[in-house]
Amino acid sequence: MSVKNLGYLGFGVKDVQAWRTCLAGKFGLMEAGYIDGNALFRMDSRAWRIAVHQSEDDDLAYTGYEVANAEGLAQMTERLRQAGVTVSPGDAALAKRRGVIDLISFVDPFGLTVELYYGATEVFEQPFVSTTGVSGFVTGNQGLGHIVRCVPDALKTLEFYTKILGFEMSDIVDLTLGPDMKIPLYFLHCNERHHTLAIAAIPVPKKIHHFMLETLSMDDVGFAYDRLGLDNVITTTLGKHTNDHMFSFYSKTPSGIEVEFGWGARTVDDTWAVTRHNTVSIWGHKPVGRAE
Ligand SMILES: [Fe+2]
Numbered sequence: 001m002s003v004k005n006l007g008y009l010g011f012g013v014k015d016v017q018a019w020r021t022c023l024a025g026k027f028g029l030m031e032a033g034y035i036d037g038n039a040l041f042r043m044d045s046r047a048w049r050i051a052v053h054q055s056e057d058d059d060l061a062y063t064g065y066e067v068a069n070a071e072g073l074a075q076m077t078e079r080l081r082q083a084g085v086t087v088s089p090g091d092a093a094l095a096k097r098r099g100v101i102d103l104i105s106f107v108d109p110f111g112l113t114v115e116l117y118y119g120a121t122e123v124f125e126q127p128f129v130s131t132t133g134v135s136g137f138v139t140g141n142q143g144l145g146h147i148v149r150c151v152p153d154a155l156k157t158l159e160f161y162t163k164i165l166g167f168e169m170s171d172i173v174d175l176t177l178g179p180d181m182k183i184p185l186y187f188l189h190c191n192e193r194h195h196t197l198a199i200a201a202i203p204v205p206k207k208i209h210h211f212m213l214e215t216l217s218m219d220d221v222g223f224a225y226d227r228l229g230l231d232n233v234i235t236t237t238l239g240k241h242t243n244d245h246m247f248s249f250y251s252k253t254p255s256g257i258e259v260e261f262g263w264g265a266r267t268v269d270d271t272w273a274v275t276r277h278n279t280v281s282i283w284g285h286k287p288v289g290r291a292e
Pocket residue numbers: 146148210211212260
């Protein structure tokens with residue numbers, strides 16, 4: 001038993017209104033509710049996938065990974081406790097806010113709150129309609145997308161997510177930061193999405209470098225590139241990644257965390273074997289609007 005997929009993300013941000021414009025008005029998510037500075041966004045049939053809360057932190061606040069059922073949650077709780085992790089059972093009020101049947105929470109080795117849950121709310125009776133006309137997002141068994149976790153000690157974090165939560169290695173990219181400086185990026189999967197979580201010892205001021213959303217059509221990415229190009233927030237050109245073959249570009253959220261907006265990634269299956277790469281992109285993903 002291990003986690004099934006990345007089910008939701010929650011951000012604590014200084015400018016909730018700017019995030020509403022970013023996620024709904026630019027990336028085409030559907031706003032599912034806005035109450036007292038808390039905004040919820042949909043990407044599919046789930047009641048919500050991304051939450052944005054008023055906070056001075058301006059960072060990712062929590063990640064929610066899905067397990068299959070109550071038995072799965074109990075097994076993961078036991079595994080975490082045996083590994084010495086302090087686990088908080090989710091109370092009824094928190095479960096209600098998240099729209100899940102039950103959940104637990106704990107922190108990863110570098111202070112990111114992780115929630116495991118089962119029983120998310122589906123709202124097929126209220127069809128997903130993108131604010132900007134995005135044709136849809138790749139979710140389902142692959143979850144909402146991926147995140148790149150930035151930590152001081154990548155190996156310690158890698159051990160936590162693989163040995164306890166059950167993620168498996170997809171590949172490693174040795175990122176060149178200087179003539180004699182390479183940093184390994186570890187890409188991990190928990191379903192057929194090539195990576196749900198990447199871990200790197202990259203010095204960024206946020207808990208993650210970016211989160212990735214995958215659209216159903218190449219044109220969805222192109223239209224978003226045009227919409228965001230007018231705002232001076234795009235940080236890379238269009239490109240294609242070496243490992244998951246994602247066609248994508250990167251853009252800044254109002255909190256500085258980046259969004260990778262992509263299409264067409266390849267998936268992994270039981271025949272997958274770990275590989276390594278010397279660079280992150282086959283072509284493109286060139287820096288835009290920032291010093292290299
Ligand atoms: Fe990415």
